[in-house]
Amino acid sequence: MAFTYFFRDAQILELAIDRALPNIRGQAFIDIWDAGCAHGPEPYTLAILLREKLSEYVFRNVRIHATDVDATFRQQVGEGVFRNDEVARVPADIRRRYFEPAAKAGHVQVVEELRRKIHFRQHDLLSLEPVREALSLIVCKNVLLHLDQPERQAVVRMFHRALRPDGLLAMEHTQKMPDGLDPMFEQLAGHARVFRRVDRSAAGVPQPLALHARLASASPET
Numbered sequence: 001m002a003f004t005y006f007f008r009d010a011q012i013l014e015l016a017i018d019r020a021l022p023n024i025r026g027q028a029f030i031d032i033w034d035a036g037c038a039h040g041p042e043p044y045t046l047a048i049l050l051r052e053k054l055s056e057y058v059f060r061n062v063r064i065h066a067t068d069v070d071a072t073f074r075q076q077v078g079e080g081v082f083r084n085d086e087v088a089r090v091p092a093d094i095r096r097r098y099f100e101p102a103a104k105a106g107h108v109q110v111v112e113e114l115r116r117k118i119h120f121r122q123h124d125l126l127s128l129e130p131v132r133e134a135l136s137l138i139v140c141k142n143v144l145l146h147l148d149q150p151e152r153q154a155v156v157r158m159f160h161r162a163l164r165p166d167g168l169l170a171m172e173h174t175q176k177m178p179d180g181l182d183p184m185f186e187q188l189a190g191h192a193r194v195f196r197r198v199d200r201s202a203a204g205v206p207q208p209l210a211l212h213a214r215l216a217s218a219s220p221e222t
Contacts, residue, residue: 030050031063032065034064035139036067036125037077044185065119130159138168149185
């Protein structure tokens with residue numbers, strides 16, 4: 001989903017980060033997955049919010065895995081170069097600290113300290129393979145609504161598997177937890193789709209079948 005902008009749904013992102021902070025400060029590696037990052041404003045927003053809330057020493061441990069099914073975003077996400085109008089809504093003090101003039105006229109570039117934290121990779125969520133496991137936070141907005149119900153269920157189960165026991169999942173504010181998966185996550189605030197992973201055994205949730213197997217079993221034999 002290419003439509004996004006800096007500090008979109010900032011309250012949801014800030015809530016997720018604030019709830020994650022007590023656990024991530026002591027981690028040697030703080031891995032965050034932005035699933036469906038489009039051309040980059042969201043992962044850089046995450047980096048800015050984390051840098052504002054973490055010490056320089058702890059921020060060194062942050063790794064943001066930014067993925068999208070569209071590989072054409074790779075260069076822009078990696079370089080962190082955006083048009084001036086794309087950062088117009090960013091608070092002025094944040095712009096001064098984290099953006100600098102780019103070589104291209106009418107553009108700015110995210111400072112190197114933040115660029116080093118963003119690692120772009122082309123990725124299809126329906127592969128049901130996470131970018132890695134033991135993630136502290138997964139952000140997935142404006143993607144699940146494009147999937148059908150079995151696909152959404154399978155993807156969220158994959159997220160559950162990829163998160164640390166205390167890991168968090170942040171979703172679009174209009175996106176509900178897929179049917180049948182409520183026991184796998186605890187919603188942290190009634191006004192925001194931010195969820196904490198619940199241990200599978202404690203929740204009594206059975207191991208899921210792979211999406212392709214589930215869909216195949218629903219298809220008539222030929």
